Amino acid sequence: xxxxxxxxxxxxxxxxxxxxxxxVVFGAYLQEARMEIIMRWRGxxxxxxxxxxxxxxxxxYREVLYHRPEPVAVDTWLxxxxxxxxxxxxxxxxxxxxxxxxxxxSVLVQVxxxxxxxxxxxxxxxxxxxxxADDGAAPVTG
Numbered sequence: 136x137x138x139x140x141x142x143x144x145x146x147x148x149x150x151x152x153x154x155x156x157x158x159v160v161f162g163a164y165l166q167e168a169r170m171e172i173i174m175r176w177r178g179x180x181x182x183x184x185x186x187x188x189x190x191x192x193x194x195x196y197r198e199v200l201y202h203r204p205e206p207v208a209v210d211t212w213l214x215x216x217x218x219x220x221x222x223x224x225x226x227x228x229x230x231x232x233x234x235x236x237x238x239x240x241s242v243l244v245q246v247x248x249x250x251x252x253x254x255x256x257x258x259x260x261x262x263x264x265x266x267x268a269d270d271g272a273a274p275v276t277g
Contacts, residue, residue, distance in 0.1 A: 138269050141168035142206040142230065149202065156200040161237050162192055165225045168209035169241055172223075176263045184248055185257075190220065191242040200227070200236040207236070212269035219253035220244040221264055 143164055151157035173187075200207065208230040214222040225239040247254045256264075 138210040138212040139168070139172055139267055140230070141171050141209045141211065143167060143209055144206050145200070145202045147202060154201065156202065156236075158194070158196060161194050161196070161227060161239070164207075164209050164227055165192065165194070165211075165223075165239050165241055168211045168225060169223055169243075172211060172267060176260065185245050185254055186248050186251075187243050188246055188251075189241060190244045192239065194237055194239040196237050198234060198236045206230065211267070213264050213267040214240065214269075216256065216261060216264055218255055221256060223267075224269075 145156055149156045149160040208226075208228050210226045210228060211223050214224040216222075221243055223241045223243070225237075225241065226235050227237040227239075228235045245254050245256050245260070246252060
């Protein structure tokens with residue numbers, strides 16, 4: 136499957152005192168894109184005995200993003216899936232051309248609800264996530 140594209144409208148509340156989108160807000164943009172993917176799987180990742188926690192988020196800022204009426208795209212794809220964790224890669228970018236405002240990675244870990252110990256990614260979740268592996272094709276808005 137192609138990368139998943141989430142179109143996001145910037146808000147005036149996202150601005151910093153310099154008039155551009157605050158760097159802290161980019162983490163929320165990545166979360167919104169991840170959650171659109173995650174909520175399609177059984178309505179989320181919280182289930183009878185497991186939860187999903189975010190273990191790490193990295194963001195590299197490439198260009199200044201200003202508030203504007205047109206949405207910005209957040210492309211998200213599965214970079215890697217391990218035994219107990221998986222990694223989403225992200226690009227915050229212009230929808231119609233090659234300007235990339237930020238790139239990022241999010242590491243999510245499956246944990247036992249009671250002990251919070253890492254637990255294996257079950258086969259149904261693994262199968263669902265694998266459809267988001269980047270195949271180099273154009274992004275699919277969903």
